[in-house]
Amino acid sequence: MNSPVFVKSDHEAYAVFVTKLGGPEVLKPAPIKIPDALDHHIVIEHTAVAVNFVDVYLRAGQKHSHNPEPPFITGVSAVGKVLKMGKGVEGFKVGDRVTYTNSGVGTYCTHVCVKEDRIVHVPDDVSDERAAAGFVRALTAQYLLKQMRTLHPGDRILVHAAAGGVGQILVQWALRLGLKIIATVGSDEKIPLVKSLGIEHVINYSKDDFAEQVKLITSGQGVKVVYESVGKDTFTRSLACLEPKGLLVNYGTSSGQVEGFALQDLHANSLWICRPTLKTYVAKRTDLLLMAKEAFEILGDPKIKLAIEAVLPLTQAAKSHEMLESRSTRGAIVLIP
């Protein structure tokens, strides 16, 4: 596991391990055995591995819904082909293009054995790279927009980090629902990308007080929902953006965990707050299938843009984490085994 001289062609199967909690440098490739197919499980040969921000939390040891002990394989989603099937598997055949998430196995590897009820087919009109870049993000956008609060055309929302992977899908899907969107980004360079998605109001929250800007744009009324994935740096000011009875959804902590929150801060305007995770929303297979259908309708539509910032060899997983943490990415990164 500590071998820095791993050469991909030496091994049929390999994984990138988090050798200890820490920076991107703790990610190291090492050979693995192709797993056997357990009953009701499928062995998948990966063709494209997703890089999601949660992979960074797990590698760094930031408190999450689950925190594996090193050494472990990080990652929560990947795309591949069915290689082998265990007894009792139904609805799949060898060679099928499939994806999965929240299956309990790490995904930065060439081969995995995944329980059949976590796996869905990838439609023909979605490439492996786009599915890897978008599956978790579109599922997330689905529950954020459709399962947290009833939204009607004309309702106003604020979306933080809109140039990011989730952010891009979220704002485009919200536009389709007829919502009025205000978006934030961390640098002026990211503004044109978000505007090109059809968003008129884009605030650089590194430079401007976004709560003041939201007040100006909404004539003091505020927004119905804030989709807040940045955490520490934006949480408190996000509360100030809400209309009375508005909802703050803190679904990520890219800048760090929220600290010092007082419940009483919700009182004056009867505000709501929620800290959801996709894991809960896809826990039942029936929900996963319904959400995946909608997610793939979005990803299968060529009008929905999802920028892929970089496609890197899986052996360079550490570089992908450096890029994500440097805030330089506009869209997704995909790793190819």
Ligand SMILES: NC(=O)c1ccc[n+]([C@@H]2O[C@H](COP(=O)([O-])OP(=O)(O)OC[C@H]3O[C@@H](n4cnc5c(N)ncnc54)[C@H](OP(=O)(O)O)[C@@H]3O)[C@@H](O)[C@H]2O)c1
């Ligand atoms: N709860 C769930 O179910 C769920 C599911 C999927 C994803 N998520 C969350 O959604 C968010 C977006 O995920 P993603 O994978 O698509 O990532 P991403 O948005 O592509 O990247 C994260 C973005 O966060 C912003 N950011 C602000 N402060 C940062 C900091 N100190 N360090 C790094 N980035 C910072 C950056 O955009 P700016 O430079 O524009 O600020 C960065 O590009 C993440 O917080 C993730 O954990 C949650």
